[in-house]
Amino acid sequence: MGDRSRNGNHIMQRILLVIVTISILSGLAACAAPAATPTAPALTGDSLRIEGAWARPSVVPNGNSAIYLTIVNPTDQADRLLSVRSPSGMAETHESITENGVVRMEPRPEGYVVAPRSIVVLLPGSKHIMLIGVAEPLAPGDEITATLLFERAGEITLNVPVEDQP
Numbered sequence: 510m511g512d513r514s515r516n517g518n519h520i521m522q523r524i525l526l527v528i529v530t531i532s533i534l535s536g537l538a539a540c541a542a543p544a545a546t547p548t549a550p551a552l553t554g555d556s557l558r559i560e561g562a563w564a565r566p567s568v569v570p571n572g573n574s575a576i577y578l579t580i581v582n583p584t585d586q587a588d589r590l591l592s593v594r595s596p597s598g599m600a601e602t603h604e605s606i607t608e609n610g611v612v613r614m615e616p617r618p619e620g621y622v623v624a625p626r627s628i629v630v631l632l633p634g635s636k637h638i639m640l641i642g643v644a645e646p647l648a649p650g651d652e653i654t655a656t657l658l659f660e661r662a663g664e665i666t667l668n669v670p671v672e673d674q675p
């Protein structure tokens with residue numbers, strides 16, 4: 510009898526542990542989801558396109574901003590974002606790397622490869638287009654333009670709204 514009730518307790522503990530684990534995992538998923546996957550655009554259409562472009566405000570004259578966007582490549586061929594230019598500042602392709610809790614930016618002069626039928630997301634803390642030396646501060650509600658040069662798709666010019674992080 511003693512053995513059986515000990516066994517029963519043991520099983521209850523295991524069930525509780527599983528429930529607690531599931532709650533923790535689903536809690537983590539809920540926290541991680543918005544940052545990791547803003548909205549997954551559909552791989553439809555027949556040419557490469559840009560979605561959801563926005564730029565960070567810049568506070569001081571000659572300060573920096575950054576452009577974030579999603580590159581959607583529904584085609585069967587790889588492409589590459591080679592370079593970006595903007596009348597608002599010097600544009601460079603960068604990537605933020607977090608190492609031991611410290612964030613640093615690295616230039617990515619080779620740009621970003623966009624594999625066939627894939628999506629590349631530029632977002633804070635990850636790949637971004639750095640805008641350096643923005644003469645006039647950018648405030649939410651402003652709009653800038655940027656021209657992206659792709660190896661295959663050629664030039665794509667965008668109007669980019671300035672927003673606090675959407």
Ligand SMILES: [Cu+2]
Nearest residue numbers: 603604614639
């Ligand atoms: Cu940067």
